[in-house]
Amino acid sequence: DQQVKQNSPSLSVQEGRISILNCDYTNSMFDYFLWYKKYPAEGPTFLISISSIKDKNEDGRFTVFLNKSAKHLSLHIVPSQPGDSAVYFCAAFTSGSARQLTFGSGTQLTVLP
């Protein structure tokens, strides 16, 4: 039961260009969405989040867009840097619950110098 899906297991982007990572969800009860970045042998690191009452949230080079009608969100990184190379996980939760996260399967982003 994949409530949060990341259909692209990998993405390669040239340094300085935009990286766009996509995520789809099926559970309409989700009302908060987060992106985490993960390096090998480390825990996920929080990047940026968005609540369902918004359609965009920006933090420096990172912008998350939410399209509720399509149950789709995306993370834009611009400009991409080699240090951004990592696995990016989309996650979601329902605020009325204990706020446990449901994760997507992740997208390996490689930024080429």
Add this chain to the structure above:
Amino acid sequence: EPEVTQTPSHQVTQMGQEVILRCVPISNHLYFYWYRQILGQKVEFLVSFYNNEISEKSEIFDDQFSVERPDGSNFTLKIRSTKLEDSAMYFCASSGDRGTEAFFGQGTRLTVV
């Protein structure tokens, strides 16, 4: 910067043995979680803990698993009789009352042989 710390970083145990994974969440956080990631798979929710009791647990969190907050700082996950399929990275996380993002520890790699 406050962080979630986990010990040990790597634990090797024989099948059938009990293991205890330890975590020190961020000190003013109120919600505590355990997640796991089997190699090559997505991060999966195990259990959430709030107000000294389990709030939610997944189907993975069966009778072999238990959690405890024995004092004001530690949060432990016990696996009573380990199985080969329990081999995974186990991540502890915590979140505050107002904050929505969970902060993760660096993980404990559990290897059951």
